[in-house]
Amino acid sequence: MKTYGTEPGAPTPVQVGISELVVSDGDDTLKSYGLGSCLAIALYDPNTGIGGLAHVMLPDGDTADNSDRKPGKYADTAIRALLRRMVEQGANYTAVEAKIAGGSDMFEFESFGDGVGQRNIVAAKAELEKLGVPLEAEDVGGEYGRTVEFTPGTGVLTVKTSDGDNGVTEL
């Protein structure tokens, strides 16, 4: 599909909304905007340049009834769905690496218990370890929001906070 009004060579980033996951390759940019306690999980195969980004909301999909319909909503099911789709597109399972960002705890509400962000981080790490996917880099926790951009071809995950130019980190 052609997008009018953008310069050639500068494709619009693909938005990955909450509970969504997208697999792509090469120079495509995948973007998740305004992560608070949500977690961005980026997986990529450095050899083939195939990778994907998931914008997960909750830790545990195995106990939820709708996780087969919405695998991108939960950390565990999102990681497995990303891997499966990447392998289907030609990625090599054993080469896949992971980077994660997000999982802040913005508010200290009583109803939040240990922190909704923290639970997502713990769940993602546990699932990656179970599947033998090395976690190469992370920028998680804290009490601030993040916007992430991921380019599967290079494996670079750019994390921006609301501090403007000072708040940009490349993982």
Next chain:
Amino acid sequence: MKLDVNALGTFYRMAREGAGLAAGRLTHMLGVETQVGVTKLNFMRGQEIERDFEDSTEKVGVRVKLTGGIEGYSVVVFDRENALRIVQTLLAEADSDSEGDTELGEVDAFDEMTESAATEVGHIMNSGFIDGWADVLETVIDVSTPEFVEGQTAEPFFGDIDEAPADDDLALLFQSRIETVGTEVGFSHYLFPKRESMSKLLERLRTSEGIEYDKLDGFDRMAERGAEEVAKTATTLTGIDTSIDIRRLNFVSLEAIPEQVADEKLVGVAFEFDGMPSGYLLFLFDEESAHEIVDAMVPMEVDEDGFGEMGTSAIKELGNIMASGFLDGWANVLDTTIDHSTPEFIHDIGAAAVDPVIIQLGENQDFAFVFDTVVMADGREFDCEVYAIPDESDLERALNNLDVDRIEDAKTTAEFQEVDNA
């Protein structure tokens, strides 16, 4: 007529599905990329729909009558300029296809050709929505021939539709926005279902006991009282005259809530509240408005980066008192008490402030009723968006307990405290 969350969830999926099909067809027709903006189920009164139209821009619409699986009217409404732009794109496309050499130039009024082109676009959009609903409902919906409508108020669009709600009637409305990528072309879509047809559908889709449709009136009263209290409190504390710009009750998927928040750094105050119902309450200001508020509330010059300790505490204080007023408004309608937490200040990307709340609610629900309120100042910067997101099962219970006849007499009793600027 009773409704429950499952039925509303199905309606929401219909709206999403329909908007997706409509967007796809628009892309196909115009050769431009489109995206579906926010899709909502709104509970609106007739007078609010009228206000929606009162932005003094000329509008054009295409409406069709529905029979079969859903009965009522489906109306696609464009800003007149947008409609002309779409028609221009469409005719230019047709022109280049046929390699004809007709000079089109700027189209600035509807003639026979452009009107029929606009009607065609509107009809294809309407059909997209309707096909989407029919898919979700696994039923057949028949569509009448399209009718072209032009005007500046709601009257020519809905005035003669019996199904459209009277000033004080609450209607369930499907609202979607579709935008073309890169250009500023968007449109709104309204569905006015017949009450009997709606009632039959709800009956079929309902999986739980649900609540009486008429109790939804309580929702609207809650929204009204809450909004009034916020505007009143804001004016009392800041001395800035404010009024309620938008007050709406939406039913949306949780994921759609952060998407709706402005794509910029915002200042906010968040609360959790506890009672019947419990839930979360957020006040969000753009940075400029937040600075205005600090200037109005803190008498001396503040020489600090960002909002500093003084600014932060002023905004928290305002939030705190607005929250008390808002929740008191609710509690009075529901004849109960609702307590709220101490305020949490946030100065960050707007969506990041909302996602923790939807995560917490997401453990037990997929959809939420969102009480959307926008308070604006007359002549000065003071825009405040209020998001009140109650726990779904609590809200259902609270509404079921509600005595609708009592609402009118309920008086709010928000207390104003002295602001401590020290």
